[in-house]
Amino acid sequence: MRLLEERILKDGKVRAGGVLKVDSFLNHQMDVNLFMELARQWYEAFGADNVTKILTIEASGIGLACVAGLVFGCPAVFAKKTKTKNIDGDLYKTQVESFTHGTVYDVIVSRDYIRPEDRVLIIDDFLANGAALEGLCDLVSQAGATVVGAGIAVEKCFQPGGERLRKKGLRVESLARIKAMHDDGTLEFAD
């Protein structure tokens, strides 16, 4: 996906410790026209797979998931990071470790919105250690539904999540794949 890689080169910022800041267009300010192009790329990959539901995790996946829902013609669901008063009824729950924030948190989704017959496409902005994506796969599995695959915007290929999940059989389509990030602020994409 040249478009997103070009945008990262233009507007992304490499910070110490393997941090890539893309908050000018992806996860704080959101370039929704870019989101539409990304969603169309995911549709090229998964459009024939009869996706019935988009699943993401709050917060920065929600915008991408909604635009993907428009393109795939199905609802989007976001898993929540804590149990709030306003969700009742039965939940699926899993735990996710955030390496960014150094915490472990519960992730929940209502049983009403992932059904056994659903064919779920998981969407997220980043794939690095894979903890969030693995947690979302677990929620879908608990529901007895099918994970069609995962559409990721930016994959950090130098972290282990993508390789581990592909080895487990998950189909992962990442639209920008970063092979290395350097202390001088440059980065390299995977082929």
Add this chain to the structure above:
Amino acid sequence: MRLLEERILKDGKVRAGGVLKVDSFLNHQMDVNLFMELARQWYEAFGADNVTKILTIEASGIGLACVAGLVFGCPAVFAKKTKTKNIDGDLYKTQVESFTHGTVYDVIVSRDYIRPEDRVLIIDDFLANGAALEGLCDLVSQAGATVVGAGIAVEKCFQPGGERLRKKGLRVESLARIKAMHDDGTLEFAD
């Protein structure tokens, strides 16, 4: 806005204590085609106001804000509820009290994404006590930018936020306006 009111009557659930559950279509599972219709209604109200930026607050406003950004042809920004490691540089910050969760939290937005020349439309799923909306207005004010108005999905008119903010001169366009919610699970819309 008949469409959203009809959907609330069909799929919303009234719970004790003035809680309206709309998580089957608005803030957990998201009916993105409905979102597109809501965004078009906001465009009817604010389309002539040269909106340059949509602003919302995580998490449940993000989907609506992105779809509104597609309709208005401008980026969407979501204010964040805590300071995370991955945001650096200067921030605007305000405090918001959550009546749902019984807490006060910091809300931040990067100075880079609300500029003095911006004409900002604030989008959110609910307006009740108005604390979140007031906080977002404060962030825009700190930036020296202009609040064009607020596009709200569901306003609880029996709570004081809408009246207070309109009296301050804020233009608020709510697409479903609930006058009363009753213990028998029924509700009434304002005229």
